[in-house]
Amino acid sequence: MRTGFLRAVSLALMLSLPAAAGAQFGHPMKGQWSGEWGSKSNPSRLLLDLDWDGKDISGVINPGPTAATVKSVAFDYTNPSAWGVKIQAEGKDASGKPVAISIDGKLENIGAYTKLFHGTWTQGGRKGDFTVTRN
Amino acid sequence: MEKSLRTALLGATAVAVFSSSVWVLGAQQGAAQEGAAPGAGQGQGRGRGRGAAPSLPTPRLPDGTVNLGRVPGEKGVWGVPYITNMAMQVIGPDGQPVPEIVKLRQDQAAARAGGAGARGGGGGGRGRGGSKSEPWMPWMPWSAAVYDYHSLNESKYDPEGYCLPPGGPRMMATPYQAEILQQPEHKRVIMIFEGATHIWREIYMDGRKFPEGDQLNPTYLGYSVGRWEGDTLVVENKGFNENSWLDYFGHPHTDKMHVTERWTRPNKQTLHYEATVNDPGAYTKPFTMAWDIPWREGAELPEYICQENNRYLNRLEDDLGQPIFGPRPQPGVKPASGTR
Amino acid sequence: MRTKFAVVIAGVVLLMGARTIVAHHSFSAEFDASKTFKYTGAVTKVEWMNPHTFFYIDVVDEKTKKVTNWAMEMGSPNGLMRNGWTRNTMKIGHMVIVEGSMAKGGSPTGNARSVVLASTGQRLFAGSSQGNTQ
Numbered sequence: 001m002r003t004g005f006l007r008a009v010s011l012a013l014m015l016s017l018p019a020a021a022g023a024q025f026g027h028p029m030k031g032q033w034s035g036e037w038g039s040k041s042n043p044s045r046l047l048l049d050l051d052w053d054g055k056d057i058s059g060v061i062n063p064g065p066t067a068a069t070v071k072s073v074a075f076d077y078t079n080p081s082a083w084g085v086k087i088q089a090e091g092k093d094a095s096g097k098p099v100a101i102s103i104d105g106k107l108e109n110i111g112a113y114t115k116l117f118h119g120t121w122t123q124g125g126r127k128g129d130f131t132v133t134r135n
Numbered sequence: 136m137e138k139s140l141r142t143a144l145l146g147a148t149a150v151a152v153f154s155s156s157v158w159v160l161g162a163q164q165g166a167a168q169e170g171a172a173p174g175a176g177q178g179q180g181r182g183r184g185r186g187a188a189p190s191l192p193t194p195r196l197p198d199g200t201v202n203l204g205r206v207p208g209e210k211g212v213w214g215v216p217y218i219t220n221m222a223m224q225v226i227g228p229d230g231q232p233v234p235e236i237v238k239l240r241q242d243q244a245a246a247r248a249g250g251a252g253a254r255g256g257g258g259g260g261r262g263r264g265g266s267k268s269e270p271w272m273p274w275m276p277w278s279a280a281v282y283d284y285h286s287l288n289e290s291k292y293d294p295e296g297y298c299l300p301p302g303g304p305r306m307m308a309t310p311y312q313a314e315i316l317q318q319p320e321h322k323r324v325i326m327i328f329e330g331a332t333h334i335w336r337e338i339y340m341d342g343r344k345f346p347e348g349d350q351l352n353p354t355y356l357g358y359s360v361g362r363w364e365g366d367t368l369v370v371e372n373k374g375f376n377e378n379s380w381l382d383y384f385g386h387p388h389t390d391k392m393h394v395t396e397r398w399t400r401p402n403k404q405t406l407h408y409e410a411t412v413n414d415p416g417a418y419t420k421p422f423t424m425a426w427d428i429p430w431r432e433g434a435e436l437p438e439y440i441c442q443e444n445n446r447y448l449n450r451l452e453d454d455l456g457q458p459i460f461g462p463r464p465q466p467g468v469k470p471a472s473g474t475r
Numbered sequence: 476m477r478t479k480f481a482v483v484i485a486g487v488v489l490l491m492g493a494r495t496i497v498a499h500h501s502f503s504a505e506f507d508a509s510k511t512f513k514y515t516g517a518v519t520k521v522e523w524m525n526p527h528t529f530f531y532i533d534v535v536d537e538k539t540k541k542v543t544n545w546a547m548e549m550g551s552p553n554g555l556m557r558n559g560w561t562r563n564t565m566k567i568g569h570m571v572i573v574e575g576s577m578a579k580g581g582s583p584t585g586n587a588r589s590v591v592l593a594s595t596g597q598r599l600f601a602g603s604s605q606g607n608t609q
């Protein structure tokens with residue numbers, strides 16, 4: 001009884017600070033995605049800023065001095081609830097050398113605001129797991 | 136002297152009530168007879184039987200413009216029907232349902248007559264066939280995949296279920312009544328709706344240009360500019376946000392959507408609604424949908440506040456078992472499923 | 476004299492705030508005006524929505540290097556637009572310096588009173604939802 005009341009109260013408070021109530025039901029890849037890739041002990045922070053123009057997904061990975069530009073995105077819609085997504089991007093490392101980024105992941109939780117995109121991240125010879133959620 | 140006046144008034148009132156109720160019956164049956172038009176089969180007029188009421192002429196304002204609302208001295212509202220799947224309302228250039236829809240409806244009727252329940256095909260109710268069952272829709276691969284996703288989970292994530300307003304034509308497909316208020320002296324048409332939380336639309340009739348770029352703030356109902364072409368109210372709508380679905384079945388749209396509406400009132404009892412959706416972000420070609428909306432003589436709009444007690448929000452979990460409306464998680468954390 | 480003037484101004488500001496509170500949901504139910512913060516971080520999202528616009532920044536703890544994403548609340552889009560701001564005023568990835576009051580309860584949420592673009596020092600979205608007339 002009491003837990004139910006507490007739960008209701010905390011739910012009411014939570015509803016006043018909702019989880020990313022920014023609804024978005026256009027193209028599911030469009031928007032900002034935050035997360036990490038690499039080893040658990042020393043992960044690299046990720047911020048993807050993606051857009052959809054009616055033909056292609058375009059955008060930037062980690063806007064700023066080491067930004068990478070999205071070059072191509074391919075989708076596999078065989079499973080409507082978990083899309084296959086492959087992204088190729090090109091950036092520069094800290095010394096200015098060109099770096100190729102290859103992302104192979106799954107797009108899930110498509111109906112929710114905090115969609116999930118996770119899989120394998122390959123960058124400059126290093127490979128690791130990545131997880132980003134829609135901001 | 137007073138007594139006879141009172142009796143006379145009572146008598147006059149009785150006659151007025153009697154005749155207006157006759158009008159009401161006549162109007163409803165008239166609407167049922169109008170049912171040949173696309174969409175009327177999906178909600179209104181079913182089972183009302185054949186009435187003999189004649190269709191009444193289109194009412195007009197003093198300056199001759201079509202009156203899309205009440206006639207002075209009378210009450211009434213538009214009985215917006217429930218159109219769950221707008222793909223079934225698509226019409227061709229001749230204004231008639233496209234041949235695939237006609238065939239689908241015939242197949243469904245035959246199946247029903249044969250004893251089987253209404254099946255698949257993307258019609259109203261259960262048994263959604265997804266994008267493949269609607270080959271006439273100009274799908275892009277991603278919009279078909281999203282539609283299939285919504286078909287699989289039966290519109291679980293419909294934002295109208297969150298008491299959010301619809302975008303585009305869905306305001307005329309959500310089954311709550313509406314009124315149209317023409318204000319030619321202010322060069323605008325206002326539409327007020329019982330549904331989607333006491334919402335209204337303002338259609339500018341002053342010939343203005345659309346705001347551009349950052350000035351066009353994307354909204355749920357879009358920015359609307361209208362004009363009369365003869366007896367047709369043509370409204371252009373742009374500047375939709377991406378927080379809504381096109382319909383209950385989950386046809387998606389993007390913020391690039393441009394909707395052209397054509398409103399006519401062929402007779403007093405009928406509002407004929409046509410909408411051309413041109414969304415180069417989600418569909419490869421424009422498509423046009425149409426349905427009829429019956430007049431409800433004598434009715435008034437009640438209050439409806441959707442978000443008053445929407446318990447659905449408290450229960451709703453996403454595909455990963457997390458509450459949709461809950462504390463904001465830190466980004467990038469993949470939750471373990473079912474931890475609730 | 477100056478103190479008296481300041482008190483009068485503070486009173487006016489509080490009254491303005493009170494009007495907002497009556498018209499909208501309560502500031503003090505969500506935020507603690509006595510717990511202030513000043514954070515610098517990269518913008519990860521802008522929610523140009525009602526009843527309050529939110530933007531989000533990644534705040535890096537200098538010692539632990541841990542990144543926490545903070546939600547910053549501002550006024551409604553209509554109010555901000557009347558002051559000349561748009562949904563594209565703030566760009567993803569830009570560094571901003573945010574000052575404001577923390578949310579009660581410890582979640583990484585703040586009510587933003589001042590937002591300054593780190594690269595130019597330009598003050599964005601002048602006027603916060605605290606004490607702002609809607």
